[in-house]
Amino acid sequence: MTKEIFDVLVIGGGPAGYTAALYAVRAGLSCLVLERMAAGGQMCETMHIDNYPGFTETIDGFTLGTAMQQGAERFGAKTVYDEVTAVKLDTPVKEITTAGGGYFAHTVIVATGATHRHLGLAREAELAGRGVGYCATCDGAFYRGKSVAVVGGGNSAVADALYLAGICEKVTLIHRRDTLRASRIHEAPLQNAKNIEIRYDSEVTALLGDGHLTGVTVRNKKTGETEDVALDGLFISIGRTPVTALFQDCLTLDASGYIVAGEDTVTSLSGIFAAGDVRTKPLRQIVTATADGAVAAEAAAAYLVGKQ
């Protein structure tokens, strides 16, 4: 039996991946999505998505991700739940190896997204789930009435701080700059929250506690002074790091590890396209990820026509 060669193989079942799949199958191409866990990707950790157009009520990321999957499968896209372990992308027929098998395709759309960035402090892994967390909406409830801190100054960090302020006794927001990067929509709620303290120009330099986090050492970058702050929980929300370990030897990546590709999603290898958060781009949002998916599918279709 000869193995099926898909027109388009998508790695990653988030918004970029399933939009690419939707556009590919609607263009008459065969398309397989390889997803390591569940549709939606990073969206699954977001309980309230209010900036994806077309919804009159808030929607959670898991529901939206599943809807995107079903939307693509309605037109014939296939999904296999398996983790990609190796790729061979520089041949006319690309070969993708997974934990449970192997797949062939004429084009590959990389939509592997990004994951939580770690602080990189000693014992961070040991204390994860023991006071140190990366998902405030998942773990916030375990800190009811307690004292927690959020590290970061972007939209995710501020949204986490506001969410935790409704549950915890006190929330300290620790940010390394002198102003927040978060959108202005967060300003009023942040000012109105009585139990949020913001420490600007500050960084966490050590995690304290034996077996469970009991506090952190905070250093003021302007004065150089350090102080130990007692905490029950610390949520780290300092941005994302791209999931590109599989591609570091075959695709051109930027200094942060993102796949170098323009708005046309074209990468350094022919027939390989990058869509969503994994690509070098100015704004990483669900709506820009879905846009990338559509562009990548069109680019893959054009590549296939050119090859004939």
Next chain:
Amino acid sequence: MSVMKITAADFEKEVLACDKPVLVDFYADWCGPCKMLAPVLAQIAEEHPEYKICKVNVDEESDLAAKFGVMSIPTLFVIKNGEITNHAMGAMPKARVLDLF
């Protein structure tokens, strides 16, 4: 087999006294990564009758969650002959869940 929902009342009988290796998933209905992990665990329950796959709702069974020191969900424990032999946190693919046994 499907994933069995466990309460404090039947934890002793269904988990600690079980003669098969047991995987216990501490989860909540509102947690995204828990929802991601659920189909993975359902698949393992179907494909691996040699294991018993259980889940504990941390909202309904907060004492049980506290007893196991659960501060992050999902948290998985592997229990063999009444003893915890491994644990892990967060959603993960099937192969990594199976590695816990």
